[in-house]
Amino acid sequence: MPERMALNRGALDLDSLNPEQRAAVTHTEGPLLVLAGAGSGKTRVITTRIAYLILHKRVPAPAVLAVTFTNKAAREMAERVAGQVKGTEGGARGGPLISTFHAFGARLLREHITLLGYRPNFVIFDAQEQFAVVKSILEDGAYDEALFSAKSAFFALQQAKGKGLTAQELRTRRGDPAELALGAILDEYEQALKRMNAVDFEDILRLSLRLCREFPAETRPFLERFRYVMVDEYQDTNRCQFDLLKALAGGRRNVCVVGDDDQSIYRWRGAEPGNILDFERVFPGCRTIRLERNYRSTDTILAAANQVIRHNAARKEKTLRGHRGPGRPLEWLLGEDEHDELTKVVAHLRRTLLQDGGHPGDAAILYRSNHQSRAIEENLREEGLPYTLVGGTRFFDRKEVRDALAYLRVIAAPSDEVSLFRILNFPRRGIGRTSQAKLSEYAARQHRPCIDVLREASRFQDFTGPVARSMETFAALIGRFRERFAHEPLPAAFRALMAELDFHRAVEKERADPKSGEKAAGLIVELERTLDYFARTRPEAGLKELLDHVALMAMPEQEEADSRPRAITLSTVHAAKGLEFPYVYLVGLADEVFPHKRSLAEGGEDEERRLFYVAVTRAQRQLVLSMARQRRRYGETLRQQPSRFLLEIEARLFEGESPQGDYVGGAPVKARRTEEAKGRFLERIKGMGEGRG
């Protein structure tokens, strides 16, 4: 908290930084590696460093580039930098570029993608669209079904692309049937995307890199604009991003990367924390600064975090040092079953907030896997406590929203045939599966885009009268709205489109349950309002920009009255990275749940441990850990053992019972009695809480 206040004063306040932080801020020339432990103020270091460059070093703000992984982080960083340079001369000249790797790449591609043989109007395919392509490849092609399900093929393909493997390499590398097939699938996949003038997320990075390498004359002016480059969450970069960073660094090598190998939790997605070690090799003479002073958590919480993470062998040795004193002990809650566990958690939470005068927004309940949120939600609803769920199905992933957006995508780029087939018969217009198959086959045979065939459908024998007419009407509609979107304001054209399609009614009719139909239609209204907001905040932007933003999830969020959440945060540990809360409840801590069984099977114990470390270090004041003695899974009842990570924490850090007891034959008698006593106590307290509302 004291850090925030210092920032808001506007002027640059180097005195309030600790020596390491200050060193990181003022080391501006040449490569710099900042190893920033959890809660060591790394965001502050980055933003202050940007401000320092602009205000003290007189670097023009647009010459500064900061790369983050999430739009949220980018937005936050931009806000904080703006606060620091606001009203100063340096801040008046246009800001630094703060962007995700992907948004940065997309920008480069928008400028120069024609150099790589794409047409200018390329579209970005997200995971769902990629999956649709893979699926259709498997359906059409003669692939051994035992080798790949659509899902596993999609997964393998993503992994391969993330590692930068080409179809060629896959086919020749090992020669085993799975890799051979995967190579062929990747080949077809890339052809399909190229044909549709589409790129996926990995392509954004790969093609950007190709542009930098193969067309230096064209890209250099843009790249050289950035004299100072910073990367946040550096441990999460994959190979391609690292290469891109090297290209960006150029000869100046004014690169500052900030990361923590202990918080690398996305290796399964292609992140290479080894890039941290490579940084010192690729940028020789680099300065390395460790930030180990933690400003977030109590010493007790930090001790627990340190004790656990110590068990990982391959890591850069770091020990978080706190300065807030021991604070409260950890607490261990043990439930008979999941419901019992959560009842105890919620009772504890209620009591704590009551005692401390805390706010529900100060607390978070964290868990390993998404499905665990359901039981928690039920419990909180029973108790009438407010909560917000982080993650889950996002707005832009909702079926109805995707359907509406698919129209926009086809209008912007009719070559996007994934979207085209998505909407061809929605709302219903009598172009069924058979007609669609005919269309796709015919277009392929003629080497013509589907939209052309649709436009002149009645000229081809393959389609019967009504179907052909329907196809032409559809093509005409797309053409008409192409015009309208070119000339009318985005929200107006969109509303006209929805009205003409009678989209609301189609969406409602699709659901059997009228309640859920109404809800679904409500999403479309929400989408309309989102477009209003987009048009208002970015008046110069057109359809293309809108779609890029949606694809990169960079949609500006709706104005929030209060940036501090008013409700208890429910989140997976992954999604909670970068967040902090006074009270953290880490639930479902049974072995094989966390660490997850499947992850263990794949040799991922260390990554699970890092995940646990991330979870523990979210807590500022109090950490409560919990588990259910038994759990129902797929109908059967399982006994559970405490997570192995809990056993790595000294018992003395806990108040009362600790997880180190004997659980094999049921709990020790003493533990059981304590639990009951505690339960009664909590019940009493709970009543008090309700009494006051």
Next chain:
DNA sequence: CACACGCTAATTTTT
């Protein structure tokens, strides 16, 4: 083309 039944799989997912 809509609905119903049966099979399968069940981690995490910044873009």
Next chain:
DNA sequence: TTAGCGTGTG
């Protein structure tokens, strides 16, 4: 257990 998907039927 359950949700989501694919296949088969009316």
